[in-house]
Amino acid sequence: LEVSGLSKHFGGLKAVDGVDIAVKRGSVHALIGPNGSGKTTTLNVLSGLYKATSGKVVLDGTDITSMAPHQRTAAGLGRTFQNIRLFRSMTALENVEIGAERPGNTMIGKGDEALTERAMEALTFVGLGSRANELISSFSYGHQRLIEIARALASNPTLLLLDEPAAGLNSTEKLELHELLKRIAAQGLTILIIDHDMTLVSEAAQHITVLNFGRRIADGESMAVLRHPDVVSAYLGSE
Template identity: 45%
Template sequence: MSEALTLDGVSKSFGGLKVINDVSFRVPEGSRTALIGPNGAGKSTVFNLISGVYPIDQGRIQALGQDITGYTVPQRVRHGIARSFQNIRLMPHLSTLENVMLGEHHRSHPLQLVGSARATARARRALEDAGLGTYPGQVVADLPYGVQKRIEVVRALMAEPRILLLDEPAAGLNSTETKDLRLLLERVSGQGITLVVVEHDMPFVRHLCNHVVVLNFGSKIFEGTAESVSRDPLVLEAYLGSAQVMEGGHA
């Protein structure tokens, strides 16, 4: 199987502190890959490195057969990489539809978006496809948190990604909202989009993901199947004291 992403010996320091240490892993094309690990392990930083928010110090990142190590953020978006952030970054006072339309901004010039019937139609269709067709005119701040999280996913889809990076999409969701999110992500995956999901909710990971990478203190300690991860001694040790994270939660 070909790779959607390959990280090869990637390292990153902030102010002399090495937060990502010689990390290599692969994300098979079309997979639903989980990137997990205790708080501060470096998961969001890895997303920042893949999406180009920060340059890497050492190593190489390949996406869909191309070396993207030197690409800017917009170049990576055009190459097919989209992401959501750990904290919701919707515009709370704009409508659902307007927020989703903002997801096009790396593909088209923002001014072309204003009043663009094509962008409006695309955003409406994307919301309908995601089961959010009843919300386009509603102000985002008035909507339940679980709906906002799914709107973020739809906004990222507006960039027409081939690889979608989601940073803790299930955080703060109740069990119904978590299930709705999982169904949406399964639908996205069914369209052939590769998913990479940072998540602490292990039952969610086990239900959704078929490939798992575990980071601890900036190093990779495991790469394999969702079935084998919770039996791995290094992983269990890393989660010691937070065993409920590996076993508890909902999906």
């Protein structure tokens, strides 16, 4: 993913202000920053929910800046949401099948059977294959997070955007999430993750970009960025 000069203004508010991000193929890249720094707005612009005020977004060599969300999905962009967006009256499998059903998903055959098979593979991958036919309402919050990740994986994305996947998880669920991220990365999938859990971020991501007040204040190898004086100041304040 190549993001250059990305801005999103809401009237006079510059929520995202001239941000550059380069995400390497096959890496786990974290986007962090204090509350209100513009992280989720950036993800919403990248996935097409918001139209960029200015700047350019290139995914796997394709300029997707002006594409609608469904076109970006077809181009290989998958995402999850900070607030879980599952269809509660449907089963886990039905929710994941919706993710699998997209144009350009070459791993799917023409029939519904292939669609179901792809969805089952994704659910099994996140460890919930045995509960595929249960309604969403019967799952814990942590497991609903996993189902949402499975739905994104079922679309066979090139790049997976994860918006605070550890939010609301207990310590055991966070460990499971960390292991899942490792397995996703081992499949060669590229991940851009937003999270406030610095332990998860430092262990899972090789590269970190930091935003504060809509601007990029640091970018580079994980441990070096987390020790950067501007980053420490943004999170903890200064004397």
